Amino acid sequence: MSRVHKIFRKFYKIGLVLFLAIFLLFIFDEIQNLDIKRYLSEHYISEGVQETGAINLVTSVLYDYRGFDTLGEATVILTAAATLSFMTPIKKVKMLGTEFTIIIYQTIIIIIPFLVVLGMNLIFFGHISPGGGFVGGVILAMIPILVTINYGITFSENKLKPNHKSLLEGIGAIGFILLGLLGIFAGSNFLASGQANFGLGNPGELISAGLIPYLNLMIGIKVGAGLAAIFNSLIKEG
Amino acid sequence: MELPYVVVIILFYLGIYTIIMNKNLIKIVVGVNIVESSLILLLILISFKLGGTAPILDRKYELVVDPIPQALALTAIVIGGSLIAVMLALVIKIYKRYGTLNVDEIRKLRG
Amino acid sequence: MTGGKVVIYVILNMLMIFLLFTAFFAVFTKNLLNSIITLAIFSAILIVIFVILQAPDAALAEAVIGAGLTLTFFVITINKTKDWQNE
Structure with a gap:
């Protein structure tokens, strides 16, 4: 029991980091596939110089x-x-x-x-x-x-x-x-x-x-x- | 999923891992620097469009990349530089007071 | 995609791999001075990536601050603390 506890103490930080990384991977996948019209940027690009x-x-x-x-x-x-x-x-x-x-x-x-x-x-x-x-x-x-x-x-x-x-x-x-x-x-x-x-x-x-x-x-x-x-x-x- | 976004995620969590697991204070500041760089790279990647030109409109253009994330990235870079200066000054202060840079020993000495 | 765009794409992906190499070396090496010099190289690769991704303003700022000023600050700190080895 204590050995399991020790291994758990050693690896839970790394596991947490990996879990959050996979979580962020899904979020980025959504961001990349999201097709938003950026109206503010388009306004800046077309009217900004004038x-x-x-x-x-x-x-x-x-x-x-x-x-x-x-x-x-x-x-x-x-x-x-x-x-x-x-x-x-x-x-x-x-x-x-x-x-x-x-x-x-x-x-x-x-x-x-x-x-x-x-x-x-x-x-x-x-x-x-x-x-x-x-x-x-x-x-x-x-x-x-x-x-x-x-x-x-x-x-x-x-x-x-x-x-x-x-x-x-x-x-x-x-x-x-x-x-x-x-x-x-x-x-x-x-x-x-x-x-x-x-x-x-x-x-x-x-x-x-x-x-x-x-x-x-x-x-x-x-x-x-x-x-x-x-x-x-x-x-x-x- | 393209490679650059995966690189951003790996860099971000490499920095977080360094901040959590490393014992040396200067290495922790290095981790903060890597996290900042990964987020700036994410902003620039969001602004990029395939076939676009840089947002300097001195002649005819067809497609221009998004200028707003680039302005945010510029802000983030400058603020990151001054932030790192303050953190390093605190590191020097801690070293003068405790005589070590190891986080565990500093925690022991304080108690 | 035409020929030139394929070359740029391949170069971009290779630079990403180099970025990972330098970041891992900066984190896992034992000598602090090596770590900091590698961090400057990390910033230099980031500059080339910004230029390829059409962001010249951010590239200039990163060149001056990330690769120049931050390196000076880190070297001053290491000189002041004299704790060169990692442990």
């Missing part, structure tokens, strides 16, 4: 139709950065005692301007090509990370102080909300750019799509500063 002015439909969904969700996502990153800053001790911690050769130090100096150009390109061309504020912001956040890994935390904090990162993140968040309020002043909804007719322009040009490039810029600043702050806190932890 209504928002952005030819990248993912960007037009993220920043125009569902701009409120993007605000919530930005809030999640702000919360993560705040939590990590709260857990970090104030005192200086000496970092990973790695020493690189001069080749790596010089290569980092050469790489950094190209990273700035790439990040800015991804942010400003977010509405006419793949990319957008999130990806560009993360590439901008790579620059403090590279500097920190190569030259140490003291040098990095001298060049870009943590207070300035917090200030940049705040500017991004407040700017996003102010741009959203612009829609209310124009007599439409919060975060409306297509409905409020903010100069949609010709689809496919750089200056077009109303508020979407500026919202992209704000999200880029916010995500870049937030992830740099998160990395800074993580490396000073403990």
Whole structure:
């Protein structure tokens, strides 16, 4: 009896996982065979370019139709950065005692301007090509990370102080909300750019799509500063 | 039943199995990462239509894949990155306090 | 289906199999550093799958965050904890 009990204790977790896997298999089979007409997607595909002015439909969904969700996502990153800053001790911690050769130090100096150009390109061309504020912001956040890994935390904090990162993140968040309020002043909804007719322009040009490039810029600043702050806190932890 | 959906299910339950059975905290975070990746792959698979083009409409098109699940997938990826950062910071905190990463030993030490 | 579509289909299924291999290796290997490097390769295969499935935005985000930033976070954590072996 106890042997059966022992075997049962050993295998019931695996059995549970297998049972749930088979259960999910049937659900997916149903999902795959389900033939739904997706009216909302069809509306976005057929009318999205005229209504928002952005030819990248993912960007037009993220920043125009569902701009409120993007605000919530930005809030999640702000919360993560705040939590990590709260857990970090104030005192200086000496970092990973790695020493690189001069080749790596010089290569980092050469790489950094190209990273700035790439990040800015991804942010400003977010509405006419793949990319957008999130990806560009993360590439901008790579620059403090590279500097920190190569030259140490003291040098990095001298060049870009943590207070300035917090200030940049705040500017991004407040700017996003102010741009959203612009829609209310124009007599439409919060975060409306297509409905409020903010100069949609010709689809496919750089200056077009109303508020979407500026919202992209704000999200880029916010995500870049937030992830740099998160990395800074993580490396000073403990 | 096509192969990609089966792969999604296997990845999802591989991650769940890692979270339940593994004793190392960093391995548990790896399991969470695998679960997230499988769900993102499911979203992209739902959005795909055979013969469709990417949702960037700069010239004539016939069939376009669904843009809404792709926007959701983008959101999920970014939130997953910050979530993993918070979890790893908690792991470092636990290691500084208890001196080990094994879940069983941490449970013993606390009691 | 024409010839090109069959090739893409076969490549997609092969990449799915590779995805399973890397995921199982990342979970069941004993060395934590091997596990994390394999996780980055897992993300890289996922990028190619996203491009084949016509999702360039998600592929860019996964390339930057999944394969780049997360790897940095994991390596920093392992460096801080110094508990390299699994047990």
